[in-house]
Amino acid sequence: MKGSFRIGSVRGVALRAHWSVPLIMLLFAYGLARRTMPGFAPGQAPVVYAAAGVVGALLLLMSLVVHEMAHALTARRAGIPVRDVTLWALGGLTRMDRPATAGAACAVAVSGPFASLLLGGIGVGVAAGVEASLGWRVPVAVLGWLGGVNLLLGVFNLLPAAPLDGGRVLQALLWWRTGDRERAQRAAGRSGQIVGMALAALGWLAFVKGMSGGLWLMVIGLFVAGTAAAERRWAELFMALRGVRVAEAMSSPVVAGPDWLTVDRFLSEVAAQAGHSVLPLLDFEGHPSGVVRMRRLGRVVRAAGVAACTGCGDPGVAVHARRARRAAELRPGAPRHRGWPANPGHGRRPPRRHPHRSRHRPVSPEPPKSVSRRPRRPAAAPAPTGHIGREHAARTAGNHCGGGGIGLEHSVLSILEHTVLPTYDVDRNACR
Structure with missing residues (x-):
């Protein structure tokens, strides 16, 4: 992704971050410190809320990394080459080659939401245990908020709409059922357009009624609908070029x-x-x-x-x-x-016989x-x-x-099949 930079690697998979990540983390930290934490744990000093906001934002970022690494490592176990993982404003994306089978595609798609749901359950469980035994209100609030967000995102990503993970699962099931990858991708794209526009409409209604979070939901819905439309056009292109030499x-x-x-x-x-x-x-x-x-x-x-x-x-x-x-x-x-x-990576450059520049x-x-x-x-x-x-x-x-x-x-498809089309999972984007 343009505008991203490398921040490390996990199990041999390069980890990158888009320039929008620090900005979105600051917004999350500010929202936690100003609104969420005072509501869950009132009566604390401002510095405590600020620290809780920073910790919560960092833990959320780590949750995104876990989600994407679940996609990446599952893909590698299935023999799918993985290029890198990039975090950005709407979550993350994992660049990998196209799965060769419907089973591999389904396993890769399910792994991300499963990791999020697992993290959500752990967060809620630990928060309940800490509150019952120690009564630490601020840590309980941070862990409870983090667990709830992971549970919500895990369920949201299972919506049957491309490019969400649920759309990938739907595509894999249709591919397994019909044996036609492109037809399954077209159906998942159509479903993504419908769900995306529905989310955008709900977000707009919520925003009109004074709920600021509705604006964010509307942006996500429009993104889902637009990306699903692009995937649908790509699938239709493949179908149109079948048999063309x-x-x-x-x-x-x-x-x-x-x-x-x-x-x-x-x-x-x-x-x-x-x-x-x-x-x-x-x-x-x-x-x-x-x-x-x-x-x-x-x-x-x-x-x-x-x-x-x-x-x-x-x-x-x-x-x-x-x-x-x-x-x-x-x-x-x-x-x-x-x-x-x-291979452009091999061979020697022509000698520079004239080092001066005109x-x-x-x-x-x-x-x-x-x-x-x-x-x-x-x-x-x-x-x-x-x-x-x-x-x-x-x-x-x-x-x-x-x-x-x-x-x-x-076939012309022998050329196009080597072209990697980036597709995204909102909040937990997996690019395959």
């Missing part, structure tokens, strides 16, 4: 541009005529060397103040494909290096995530504007995992 989805010939052209010539001779938002690049041997996004290229050029490159008469001021997150520099005498390896600023062509390198064969340099036939493009195209080439006979 790569050859049917590709244009012929595939328009491409040489990677040695100047930026000015590339924009005027290739991009303007092609009219595409993304264009592949070819090296001198006619092999794909990268892809470049027109919007990003134009944005960087405008930011650098070189809408029309002053050095475009020099053929050395060229568009080059570089390593991911490394800009291609526009400078006189830039080396005409070869393109990308199949007034030309870098642009950022994208690495060819869908381009797989092949053994080089001597070939003549392609024309300034080129075309790749569908056969050649399909032979050199790899999947999103950096694997082997995708042929014309492969």
Whole structure:
């Protein structure tokens, strides 16, 4: 998630926090100190309420971590790769690959609410025991509040609405029943839209009647409805592309541009005529060397103040494909290096023969995530504007995992299935 930073790891799973987490924790601490604690344990000093508010907010944050780690560790036990866990304003999300079976999906979804309900029961039980034996009013109030919140969130997440955990359970059951993952996801998304709009309506009514918590419920409901709609559209896309082959989805010939052209010539001779938002690049041997996004290229050029490159008469001021997150520099005498390896994480960068920087600023062509390198064969340099036939493009195209080439006979879904779609559980978001 953008705007997040790493705060540690649990059992090998990276733990990250969004910038909104400190803000929401401060709001919880303030609410506990000003309203909740004085109501449960009146007659205490303000500093006691402040300390109780901070402790309660931190314990709630730890509860969120436990919930998300339940998702993550259950997924790892099921053989599902887990990327990281991120905490944010509405709870947390766990990024992982899609489960391979309905049983695994159901187990991962149930684990989070189960952990929350378990924590809630422990909190309420310990609070009752402390009150009966020691009579400590403030600790009892903190533990009782924490237990109640965990019980509430555990039950709330079991609502049968995607992207909540209950929606994941519903999707897994429908998947097991019908054998169709996408149809089950579409049904869970439709249920999520209905439940989300109902929650938003209830929140609005509560807010109109003077209950400030209704505004928060309305925000959560709108979030659930919006995310469920996105999941439903994604499922419908998968269903629509069933049986569609790569050859049917590709244009012929595939328009491409040489990677040695100047930026000015590339924009005027290739991009303007092609009219595409993304264009592949070819090296001198006619092999794909990268892809470049027109919007990003134009944005960087405008930011650098070189809408029309002053050095475009020099053929050395060229568009080059570089390593991911490394800009291609526009400078006189830039080396005409070869393109990308199949795995962007391997291979060596071209040597920097000209360490000095000119007034030309870098642009950022994208690495060819869908381009797989092949053994080089001597070939003549392609024309300034080129075309790749569908056969050649399909032979050199790899999947999103950096694997082997995708042929014309492969399904378009073989590409999309490697794309991770983030889906969220409100308050305890699990992204699968």
